[in-house]
Amino acid sequence: MSAALTPLASEEFHAPGLGIFDWPPLVEGQAWFNKPALLAFTGGLLVIAFAFAAFSRPKLVPRGVQNVGELAYEFVREQIARPNLGKDSDRWMPLLFTMFLFVWIMNLFGSIIFIQFPVMSRIGYPAVLAIGVWVLVMYLGIKNQGPIKFFTNVMFPPGLPTWIYFLVAPIELISTFFLRHITHAIRLFATMMAGHLIIALFSEVGWHFLFVQLTPLGAPVGVLGVVMTILLTAFELFIQALQAYVFALLTAMFINDALHAAH
Amino acid sequence: MYVLAAEEASNPLVPNVAEMVVGGFAFLVVLFIVGRLLVPRIQKTLAERVDAIEGGLKRAADAQEEAQRALKQYRDQLAEARHEASRLREEAREQGAQIKAELREEAQAEARRLIEAAHAQIEADRQQAFAQLRTEIGRLSVDLAGRIVGESLEDEARQRRTVDRFLEELEAGNSAAVR
Numbered sequence: 001m002s003a004a005l006t007p008l009a010s011e012e013f014h015a016p017g018l019g020i021f022d023w024p025p026l027v028e029g030q031a032w033f034n035k036p037a038l039l040a041f042t043g044g045l046l047v048i049a050f051a052f053a054a055f056s057r058p059k060l061v062p063r064g065v066q067n068v069g070e071l072a073y074e075f076v077r078e079q080i081a082r083p084n085l086g087k088d089s090d091r092w093m094p095l096l097f098t099m100f101l102f103v104w105i106m107n108l109f110g111s112i113i114f115i116q117f118p119v120m121s122r123i124g125y126p127a128v129l130a131i132g133v134w135v136l137v138m139y140l141g142i143k144n145q146g147p148i149k150f151f152t153n154v155m156f157p158p159g160l161p162t163w164i165y166f167l168v169a170p171i172e173l174i175s176t177f178f179l180r181h182i183t184h185a186i187r188l189f190a191t192m193m194a195g196h197l198i199i200a201l202f203s204e205v206g207w208h209f210l211f212v213q214l215t216p217l218g219a220p221v222g223v224l225g226v227v228m229t230i231l232l233t234a235f236e237l238f239i240q241a242l243q244a245y246v247f248a249l250l251t252a253m254f255i256n257d258a259l260h261a262a263h
Numbered sequence: 264m265y266v267l268a269a270e271e272a273s274n275p276l277v278p279n280v281a282e283m284v285v286g287g288f289a290f291l292v293v294l295f296i297v298g299r300l301l302v303p304r305i306q307k308t309l310a311e312r313v314d315a316i317e318g319g320l321k322r323a324a325d326a327q328e329e330a331q332r333a334l335k336q337y338r339d340q341l342a343e344a345r346h347e348a349s350r351l352r353e354e355a356r357e358q359g360a361q362i363k364a365e366l367r368e369e370a371q372a373e374a375r376r377l378i379e380a381a382h383a384q385i386e387a388d389r390q391q392a393f394a395q396l397r398t399e400i401g402r403l404s405v406d407l408a409g410r411i412v413g414e415s416l417e418d419e420a421r422q423r424r425t426v427d428r429f430l431e432e433l434e435a436g437n438s439a440a441v442r
């Protein structure tokens with residue numbers, strides 16, 4: 001596991017590598033049940049608990065948790081759903097609201113002390129969400145625009161010279177129906193992974209130069225590591241929310257493109 | 264080299280099927296409970312709140328309109344009452360003036376009547392006094408003449424004629440002087 005947990009093993013500084021994203025099973029023999037899996041369940045339960053506390057018995061005049069829940073709901077509705085989906089917003093709010101909160105709490109685990117692991121930095125979690133969105137978008141597009149029109153509407157935008165369609169059609173086909181769904185997952189995964197890696201690096205610097213090997217020359221470097229860890233943690237909190245927002249926003253955009261021909 | 268390098272066999276870009284199942288399952292459970300059961304409740308509540316607010320606004324507008332109507336009615340009544348009052352005042356003034364005129368008329372008539380009565384009384388008194396005086400003067404004159412002349416004018420008829428002549432002369436002279 002992480003070198004941070006075995007500080008006395010070596011006198012030399014080692015930057016944490018991709019190994020910090022690999023987790024052994026928590027229960028012997030159950031390879032799938034590792035820390036990210038436990039966090040995924042915990043995060044799901046937290047989202048359910050929060051939504052239940054806020055919305056199980058909604059009052060006309062909101063009190064307590066319901067205020068917070070409505071704040072989150074209205075943020076998703078006004079900033080994610082309405083700009084993309086317009087009057088279809090209310091129909092897709094259950095998915096978008098759940099997705100925003102689910103992704104956010106998964107990301108947030110990266111900055112919660114003792115947990116400190118963003119679940120979305122394991123590609124499988126964003127991937128399954130992106131695949132789900134892809135399946136949904138394909139279904140909606142074929143249902144609303146027809147099995148051929150759905151593709152040709154995107155591949156042959158009107159008003160271009162004929163020869164350029166030889167170029168545009170394959171690019172649009174690949175980018176709209178495959179690439180943007182792949183990047184949908186990778187964007188979230190990569191930002192979470194990079195953020196976690198950088199924070200792990202600066203934490204390791206602080207730990208190594210201030211505790212493992214305290215030297216007059218190394219101490220300032222260690223202090224810098226600690227300061228950077230604090231600053232980057234604050235930055236990560238912002239990125240975590242931003243990526244959850246972007247993930248839900250793109251989902252809304254893809255759904256709208258499937259419901260209505262883009263051009 | 265790094266101790267953990269050996270464990271870094273897995274490519275971070277290749278999704279692990281187990282965690283996709285875990286993530287998908289967790290998300291679907293959350294989607295069902297939150298998206299299917301809880302979000303519709305808050306959507307319903309938000310819609311009801313919009314209704315309540317819009318209903319409240321409508322009720323307020325209705326009340327406003329009602330108040331405006333009542334105010335207008337009140338103002339109309341007030342104007343009508345003012346108009347009525349001024350009409351009554353005018354009428355009363357007219358009546359008062361009429362009554363005053365009548366009273367003045369009556370008083371003047373009464374005064375005239377009194378003055379006339381007084382004049383008549385005075386005239387009567389004067390006549391009476393005049394007649395009395397005439398008799399008295401006659402008697403006195405006869406007495407005086409009798410004394411002066413020394414003879415008694417016993418002859419009644421003559422006596423009277425003499426006196427009457429005298430008095431007529433006196434009267435003629437007197438009235439000529441008065442005129």
